[in-house]
Amino acid sequence: MSQEYSSSLDAERARVLQISAKLFREKGFDKTSVRQIAEACEILPGSLHYRYKSKDEILVDMMRVAIDRTIRRTIAASASMADPVLRIRAALKAHMEVLLSGDDMVYVLLFEWRALSGEARKEIMRERDRYERHWDAMLDALQIQGMIRKDINTKTLRLIGLGAINWMATWYRPDGGQSLDEICDTLWSIISRGILEHVGR
Amino acid sequence: MSQEYSSSLDAERARVLQISAKLFREKGFDKTSVRQIAEACEILPGSLHYRYKSKDEILVDMMRVAIDRTIRRTIAASASMADPVLRIRAALKAHMEVLLSGDDMVYVLLFEWRALSGEARKEIMRERDRYERHWDAMLDALQIQGMIRKDINTKTLRLIGLGAINWMATWYRPDGGQSLDEICDTLWSIISRGILEHVGR
DNA sequence: GTCTATACTCTGATAGAC
DNA sequence: GTCTATCAGAGTATAGAC
Numbered sequence: 306m307s308q309e310y311s312s313s314l315d316a317e318r319a320r321v322l323q324i325s326a327k328l329f330r331e332k333g334f335d336k337t338s339v340r341q342i343a344e345a346c347e348i349l350p351g352s353l354h355y356r357y358k359s360k361d362e363i364l365v366d367m368m369r370v371a372i373d374r375t376i377r378r379t380i381a382a383s384a385s386m387a388d389p390v391l392r393i394r395a396a397l398k399a400h401m402e403v404l405l406s407g408d409d410m411v412y413v414l415l416f417e418w419r420a421l422s423g424e425a426r427k428e429i430m431r432e433r434d435r436y437e438r439h440w441d442a443m444l445d446a447l448q449i450q451g452m453i454r455k456d457i458n459t460k461t462l463r464l465i466g467l468g469a470i471n472w473m474a475t476w477y478r479p480d481g482g483q484s485l486d487e488i489c490d491t492l493w494s495i496i497s498r499g500i501l502e503h504v505g506r
Numbered sequence: 507m508s509q510e511y512s513s514s515l516d517a518e519r520a521r522v523l524q525i526s527a528k529l530f531r532e533k534g535f536d537k538t539s540v541r542q543i544a545e546a547c548e549i550l551p552g553s554l555h556y557r558y559k560s561k562d563e564i565l566v567d568m569m570r571v572a573i574d575r576t577i578r579r580t581i582a583a584s585a586s587m588a589d590p591v592l593r594i595r596a597a598l599k600a601h602m603e604v605l606l607s608g609d610d611m612v613y614v615l616l617f618e619w620r621a622l623s624g625e626a627r628k629e630i631m632r633e634r635d636r637y638e639r640h641w642d643a644m645l646d647a648l649q650i651q652g653m654i655r656k657d658i659n660t661k662t663l664r665l666i667g668l669g670a671i672n673w674m675a676t677w678y679r680p681d682g683g684q685s686l687d688e689i690c691d692t693l694w695s696i697i698s699r700g701i702l703e704h705v706g707r
Numbered sequence: 708g709t710c711t712a713t714a715c716t717c718t719g720a721t722a723g724a725c
Numbered sequence: 726g727t728c729t730a731t732c733a734g735a736g737t738a739t740a741g742a743c
Binding site: 348 | 726728
C-alpha cells in the first residue's frame with residue numbers, strides 16, 4: 306500500500322502548491338512566510354515540513370507545474386487547428402487563457418523567477434526555452450510558407466507578442482470592461498493587420 | 507546657508523536613490539537589506555538613516571522620480587513631432603529608451619510596485635494613471651482624425667503596446683542580437699501594419 | 708552628521724515527544 | 726504524520742556617544 310500513501314502525499318503537495326500560489330501571487334514570494342502558508346493550509350508549520358522540506362522547494366515545484374501546464378495547453382490548442390494562421394491565433398489565445406483564467410501558478414512563474422536560486426533557476430530557464438522554441442518553430446514555418454512578411458524578425462515578433470500577453474497579467478481583471486475574448490480579438494487584429502487606416506508610411 | 511545644506515542633502519539622497527535602484531533591480535527590493543544599501547553607498551546604516559528614515563521611503567521616492575522622468579521624456583519626444591502618426595511613434599520610442607537605456611529606477615517602478623504599502627501605493631497609482639491618460643488622449647485624437655481604425659479599442663491598444671515594451675525589460679540586453687532601434691522598428695511595423703502577407707482574414 | 712552598539716521582531720528550519 | 730517548542734540568524738530601525 307505504499308502506492309496509496311505516496312499518492313495521498315502527492316495530493317497533499319498539490320493542495321499546498323495551489324494555496325501557496327494564491328499567497329505568492331497576492332503578497333509575493335518573499336513577503337509570504339512559511340507560517341502563513343501553513344495557516345492557509347490549515348496545518349502547522351511542522352506538518353508543512355513533511356510535504357515540502359523548504360520554501361524554495363515549493364516555488365520550484367510550482368514553476369515546474371506551471372510551465373508544463375502552459376506548454377501542454379498551448380500545444381494542444383495549436384494542434385487542434387489545421388489552418389496555420391488560425392493555429393497561431395489559437396496558441397495565442399491558449400497562452401492568454403492559461404495565464405489569465407485564475408491560474409496563480411503561471412502568474413508566479415512569470416513574476417517570481419528572480420527568487421530562484423542558482424541550479425533551480427537554470428532548470429526553469431531551460432524549460433522556458435523549450436516553450437519559446439515551440440513558438441519560434443511555429444512562426445518560422447509560417448514565414449517560410451510566405452504567410453508572414455519576410456522583413457519581420459520572428460524572434461522579436463515572439464517576444465513582442467508574448468510580452469504583450471504576459472504584461473496583461475498586471476492589469477487584467479475578470480470583472481473589467483473587456484472580456485478575454487474581446488482583448489484577444491483586439492490583440493490579434495493589431496498583430497495580424499495593424500492599426501493604421503492608411504498603410505504605406 | 508541653510509539652502510546650501512539642504513541642497514547637499516538632496517544630492518546625497520539622489521546618490522542613495524541611484525545606488526539603491528541598481529541593487530533593487532538586481533536583487534529585488536525585498537532581498538536587498540538596508541545594510542547592503544549603506545555598504546554600497548560607502549556609509550554606515552546609521553548615516554543612511556539621516557538621508558532616508560526607512561527603506562520604504564527610498565522606494566517611494568525612487569518611484570516618484572522614475573514616473574516623473576518617464577512622463578517628461580515621453581511628452582517631450584511626442585511634442586517634438588508635428589505629424590500625429592510620427593508623434594506616437596516617437597512617444598513609443600521614448601518609452602522604450604527611458605526603460606531600457608539603463609535607467610534602473612524605471613525598471614524598479616514597473617516591477618516592484620507590489621512592495622508598496624497602502625497610501626504610497628495609491629499615490630504611485632495616481633501618477634501612473636496620469637501617464638496613461640496622456641497616452642489615451644494621444645490615441646483617441648488619432649482615432650477621431652480617422653488615422654486609427656474605428657474598430658480598435660484605444661485603451662486596449664495602449665495596454666497592449668506599452669505592455670509589449672514593458673515586458674522587454676525582462677529580456678532585453680544591450681549586448682544582444684538586436685539594437686534598440688531595430689526592436690523599435692519591428693514593434694512599430696507590427697503595430698502599424700501587422701504581420702500577415704495577405705490581409706483579409 | 709556620523710558612528711557604535713543594540714533593541715526588537717520575524718524569518719526558515721528542525722528536534723523530539725506523541 | 727502531527728504536534729510543541731525552540732534554534733540560529735537576519736531583518737529594520739534607533740538610541741546615544743562623539
